Amino acid sequence: MRQLKTLIHPSINIEQGSQFTRITARAIAMHKQHILLMYTKRYDDFSLPGGGVDEHESIEQGLIRELQEETGAQNIIIKKEFGLYEEYRPWYKDDFDIIHIKSYCYVCNIDQKLGQAQLEHYEQQNGMVAKWVDINEAIEHNERTLATSDKQGLSIIRETYLLKEIAKQL
Template sequence: MRYLTTRYHTETPAEFIDANQKTMLTRIAARAIVIRDNQILMLYTQRYHDYSLPGGGVDAGEEIEQGLIRELQEETGAQEIRNIKEFGLYEEYRPWQREGYTSVNMLSYCFTCEIDNQLGETQLEAHEINNGMVPVWIDIDEAIAHNLDTIANSSKKGLSIERETFLLKLIKQELL
């Protein structure tokens, strides 16, 4: 899969990696790009006031494409996922205070795919429900503008918004 970029959520990347090497988790994620005309299937998260691509962590022993299909079905209710094609790998290093880790090296494998017109029931996890996550079809230009506004003006923004906005801009440039 082609490499897209690496993002460091710190001012001193080398020092951050050296200082956190022993407590850094490498996390594999799969993210779906589903487009119809100028509309893109996104997840709106009320807590962070942002739009993100459907997807998430790949389970141990799970192939990346299997993780993509599972996450897309769970988060959006997508049905008949097909024509899965590689888009690119987005890598990031960031703080991660969970399960004894202090940082994470997140590898987001992004794929384009098609789905049936009708979305089924979601199977969101408790934290996704608590964060107010809902699947939506939105004009890609609106999603980009919204995320840029959130980056500039909202104290609610999370770290993933930079990844999502980078990907949205690249998707618009290359696929639309």
């Protein structure tokens, strides 16, 4: 899969400290100018649906599972690879210093009508909800949050970059 970007958080040195790698899969599902995104109330941002791939799964299997769980998506067809976004960030638990996240992004077709999502407890607590959003409005929203909010999560930089790349290429 083609490399889109590698981001190293300014507070870390990837040559020092212990690290682990987390493999994730992210879905790009579009319907005209609208893209299926997860809105997170806690951070006031939009992100691509997806998440961690389990050890026994292929990346594609993890993508389908995560997309179904987070959005209730039905009739998922993975159309093509979009790209890989890698990042190194500080880890907040005592077992490691750095997390290396590899986000594999795929273009998917799904039914526009969504079924019942099955969000994890922390996703519910953070106020996550699936929404079809105009991609340019989502980019503008995330840029506003980046410029004005002190409660933003670390993933908003990745998500805003990916949304801009998607808008350019699709």
